[in-house]
Amino acid sequence: MNPPDALELAGLEKSYAGVRVLRGIGLVVPAGHTLGLVGENGAGKSTLLNILGGIVRPDAGQMMLDGRPHAPASPAAASRAGVAFIHQELNLFPNLSIAENIFLTDFPRAARTPVIDRRELRRRTAGLLAELGLDLSPDLPVGQLSTGQCQLVEIAKALSREAGLIILDEPTTSLSARETAILFTLMARLKERRIAMIFVSHVLGDVLRHCDDIAVLRDGAMVGQGPVREFTIERLVSLMVGRSLAQLFPERKGAPADEPALEVRHVSEPHIVHDISFTLRRGEVLGLAGMMGAGRSELARILFGLDPHASGEIVIAGQPAGRDPPSRRIRNGLAFLTEDRRAEGLCLDAAIADNIALVTLRDRTRTVLRLLDFKRSRQAVNTMWQAVRLSESAAPDQPVRTLSGGNQQKVVLAKWLLAKPRVLILDEPTRGVDVGAKFELYQLILELADQGAGVLLVSSEIEELMGLCDRILVMNRGELRDELARSEFSQERILQAALPLEETRE
Amino acid sequence: MADPSHIASRPAPGLIASNLRRMALSEHLVLWLCLVYFAVMAPFVPGFASPENLVNLFVALLPLFLVALGQTFVLITGGIDLSVTSIIALTSVVGAGVMNGHTGWLAGHPLAGLAAVLVMIALGAGIGALNGLAVTGLRMPAFIVTLTGMMFFSGLAVWFTQSKNIGNLPASFNRLGGNPWLAGAIAGIVGIFAHRMLTRSLFGRWLFATGHNARAAFISGVPVRGTTVVAYVVSGFCAALAAVLYTGQAETGSPVLGQRLLLDVIGAVVLGGTSLFGGRGRVLWTLCGVLFFKLVDNSLNLLNLSIFTITMVKGGVILFAALLDAARHRLTGRNA
Numbered sequence: 001m002n003p004p005d006a007l008e009l010a011g012l013e014k015s016y017a018g019v020r021v022l023r024g025i026g027l028v029v030p031a032g033h034t035l036g037l038v039g040e041n042g043a044g045k046s047t048l049l050n051i052l053g054g055i056v057r058p059d060a061g062q063m064m065l066d067g068r069p070h071a072p073a074s075p076a077a078a079s080r081a082g083v084a085f086i087h088q089e090l091n092l093f094p095n096l097s098i099a100e101n102i103f104l105t106d107f108p109r110a111a112r113t114p115v116i117d118r119r120e121l122r123r124r125t126a127g128l129l130a131e132l133g134l135d136l137s138p139d140l141p142v143g144q145l146s147t148g149q150c151q152l153v154e155i156a157k158a159l160s161r162e163a164g165l166i167i168l169d170e171p172t173t174s175l176s177a178r179e180t181a182i183l184f185t186l187m188a189r190l191k192e193r194r195i196a197m198i199f200v201s202h203v204l205g206d207v208l209r210h211c212d213d214i215a216v217l218r219d220g221a222m223v224g225q226g227p228v229r230e231f232t233i234e235r236l237v238s239l240m241v242g243r244s245l246a247q248l249f250p251e252r253k254g255a256p257a258d259e260p261a262l263e264v265r266h267v268s269e270p271h272i273v274h275d276i277s278f279t280l281r282r283g284e285v286l287g288l289a290g291m292m293g294a295g296r297s298e299l300a301r302i303l304f305g306l307d308p309h310a311s312g313e314i315v316i317a318g319q320p321a322g323r324d325p326p327s328r329r330i331r332n333g334l335a336f337l338t339e340d341r342r343a344e345g346l347c348l349d350a351a352i353a354d355n356i357a358l359v360t361l362r363d364r365t366r367t368v369l370r371l372l373d374f375k376r377s378r379q380a381v382n383t384m385w386q387a388v389r390l391s392e393s394a395a396p397d398q399p400v401r402t403l404s405g406g407n408q409q410k411v412v413l414a415k416w417l418l419a420k421p422r423v424l425i426l427d428e429p430t431r432g433v434d435v436g437a438k439f440e441l442y443q444l445i446l447e448l449a450d451q452g453a454g455v456l457l458v459s460s461e462i463e464e465l466m467g468l469c470d471r472i473l474v475m476n477r478g479e480l481r482d483e484l485a486r487s488e489f490s491q492e493r494i495l496q497a498a499l500p501l502e503e504t505r506e
Numbered sequence: 507m508a509d510p511s512h513i514a515s516r517p518a519p520g521l522i523a524s525n526l527r528r529m530a531l532s533e534h535l536v537l538w539l540c541l542v543y544f545a546v547m548a549p550f551v552p553g554f555a556s557p558e559n560l561v562n563l564f565v566a567l568l569p570l571f572l573v574a575l576g577q578t579f580v581l582i583t584g585g586i587d588l589s590v591t592s593i594i595a596l597t598s599v600v601g602a603g604v605m606n607g608h609t610g611w612l613a614g615h616p617l618a619g620l621a622a623v624l625v626m627i628a629l630g631a632g633i634g635a636l637n638g639l640a641v642t643g644l645r646m647p648a649f650i651v652t653l654t655g656m657m658f659f660s661g662l663a664v665w666f667t668q669s670k671n672i673g674n675l676p677a678s679f680n681r682l683g684g685n686p687w688l689a690g691a692i693a694g695i696v697g698i699f700a701h702r703m704l705t706r707s708l709f710g711r712w713l714f715a716t717g718h719n720a721r722a723a724f725i726s727g728v729p730v731r732g733t734t735v736v737a738y739v740v741s742g743f744c745a746a747l748a749a750v751l752y753t754g755q756a757e758t759g760s761p762v763l764g765q766r767l768l769l770d771v772i773g774a775v776v777l778g779g780t781s782l783f784g785g786r787g788r789v790l791w792t793l794c795g796v797l798f799f800k801l802v803d804n805s806l807n808l809l810n811l812s813i814f815t816i817t818m819v820k821g822g823v824i825l826f827a828a829l830l831d832a833a834r835h836r837l838t839g840r841n842a
Contacts, residue, residue: 327727336725344725347718349785358726361711370708415726
């Protein structure tokens with residue numbers, strides 16, 4: 001008889017308030033296999049994973065883990081049963097050491113006492129870290145680690161509990177290229193140890209390269225499942241969105257004008273950016289490529305006035321910005337969609353309409369008390385609602401938190417578009433956004449450029465930059481290394497300029 | 507499509523549970539509680555429902571409402587103002603020092619009362635501005651700034667008067683707090699104005715945005731620092747105005763006025779539904795919270811319970827408010 005499968009699901013159902021979010025899900029993950037789980041935001045991936053991890057209970061259906069029934073009543077129960085759930089937002093304590101984080105619920109103790117055996121703790125942690133090829137001290141506080149290293153600590157935690165099934169929910173979103181590579185090597189090693197994994201990612205190329213089987217969810221139903229060789233990116237996309245996308249990027253209609261929208265001259269800040277000069281023209285989409293830590297986001301923040309710069313000049317639509325705070329730069333026509341939309345882009349618990357109206361509120365007030373003109377405000381929000389094609393089912397007074405990632409990003413964009421910006425800086429605008437919504441965001445970005453605004457697009461996805469931009473600048477260690485016109489676009493050349501020298505030599 | 511797992515993360519409740527749940531989430535929950543409490547207690551508490559007692563209750567409620575109103579503004583920004591009681595004490599004795607008939611700087615002057623009110627309000631707003639500037643400019647936690655402020659200013663009030671009460675205040679001034687119509691008009695006008703500012707003005711929106719996410723608000727061009735400072739100024743202003751009413755009601759300036767008030771203020775605001783985490787709050791909620799607090803206070807007083815018992819019960823009420831706040835967060839799926 002064959003050994004039991006690591007995970008077997010049959011007829012899994014879940015509804016929220018009458019809405020069926022999972023419809024009879026069946027799934028098999030053999031031991032040692034990696035399953036790629038893909039689907040648009042809202043397709044039911046999170047619910048499915050939350051059920052496996054004991055966070056949510058299903059309405060109906062069976063789950064078998066290693067041949068035993070699996071019905072975890074809590075995350076702790078799921079963890080005891082051998083399911084390790086590595087969340088997108090990591091659950092580590094930055095104030096505790098690596099060792100303490102790994103053994104938090106299961107400290108090695110001196111025999112029959114509550115006293116922690118520090119030496120044993122360190123020894124076992126060192127063993128785990130060595131196994132993962134991590135050259136870190138067990139005593140290092142987690143707060144000092146990079147996101148990628150934290151991810152690996154989470155995996156070490158899973159190993160320490162001898163998990164039979166590891167769930168990785170979009171593990172690569174916040175990792176650098178190098179850290180991603182390390183993660184994949186590690187996944188291969190886990191596979192050799194016959195550990196089953198569920199890998200969730202929006203980067204379909206990664207899913208195709210690193211998984212054995214693929215399962216596609218759409219609207220709560222399993223619409224495709226099978227060994228990886230049966231799938232291509234095109235097929236995955238059409239399964240996910242339920243129609244075939246003719247292209248990944250929309251057609252560009254306009255072309256850059258000659259007048260400058262944003263001029264950056266010799267901007268420097270010690271250890272952050274060095275002597276950055278470029279001109280963004282009206283109607284131009286200018287890409288900013290580079291590795292994580294190259295200084296792209298930092299440059300964007302300096303341009304918007306969030307961080308200081310030691311020298312150099314920034315001119316927004318003809319107006320020197322000097323040391324202006326963001327509010328003054330916004331009035332001069334600058335807009336900034338930040339990298340972290342939850343922490344910096346949105347008031348998550350406030351209504352969608354209030355978020356959209358926020359930037360331009362002061363233009364719609366009357367009398368000395370600056371009372372709000374609600375009628376005009378509502379009209380403005382409605383216009384934008386349609387312009388960004390925000391989900392029909394959402395209500396204006398609904399908290400933004402309840403929207404999917406893509407729709408949240410549309411709210412941020414709507415808020416800025418309402419201000420009719422002359423320069424729009426976008427920092428990773430499509431991170432964590434699914435394929436269908438991505439295309440719509442691209443359309444909105446290009447439309448804005450066609451209307452004569454200058455767009456500075458910071459992105460880690462080279463395909464995205466090549467698909468949208470008129471010109472690409474490459475940053476490396478705080479400097480501009482290369483500039484490519486549309487006719488010169490090549491992935492190799494961008495990578496060459498973006499990678500640190502020692503890595504290009506490899 | 508919105509991911510429904512964020513909207514509700516628990517199984518659908520039964521009929522009773524869902525009704526309870528709707529009530530717990532209702533904006534007017536506290537108003538219902540007030541009515542129920544009054545109806546239940548009225549038969550047992552002698553004189554609870556008598557007209558004289560209701561007028562007393564109304565007059566006693568007004569100054570607490572004013573302080574709580576200012577506190578609401580600060581709580582909406584996600585801060586807290588512990589210095590309100592010391593502002594009440596300090597403005598009370600300074601005002602009395604300006605206008606009293608013995609030693610007052612303006613003793614006997616026909617406009618002494620008016621001058622005292624203006625001085626008190628300017629002082630309260632000024633202390634509020636100091637609090638706000640320390641919180642925003644020095645980036646100090648509001649808790650520490652206003653806690654130390656409370657210690658300093660209440661000490662100052664005692665030092666200023668050598669720990670004595672100041673009596674012999676102009677009758678025109680005493681009427682401001684003592685006359686139900688006048689006091690009611692003052693609190694009513696301020697309350698309505700504050701309500702309009704919170705719900706309909708640019709400043710109100712900025713206040714809520716600051717409380718929801720100060721970082722995102724700043725990036726969206728909201729003058730977060732200025733907004734926060736104004737919230738503390740409003741709190742100081744309201745505390746000073748409450749001091750005008752309290753001082754008038756007692757007909758004396760006292761350096762320990764309002765000493766026991768702090769938990770009443772914060773308890774009433776939070777009971778009303780304003781969140782300690784910022785971003786949520788309404789004038790009407792605060793009014794209901796204050797009403798409930800005063801009902802409990804008044805009924806226990808009429809039952810001749812000792813001050814200690816009353817304090818214990820009030821502690822229980824504040825705990826209840828905090829539990830309610832946490833439960834609401836859970837029910838709306840917001841895990842703060």
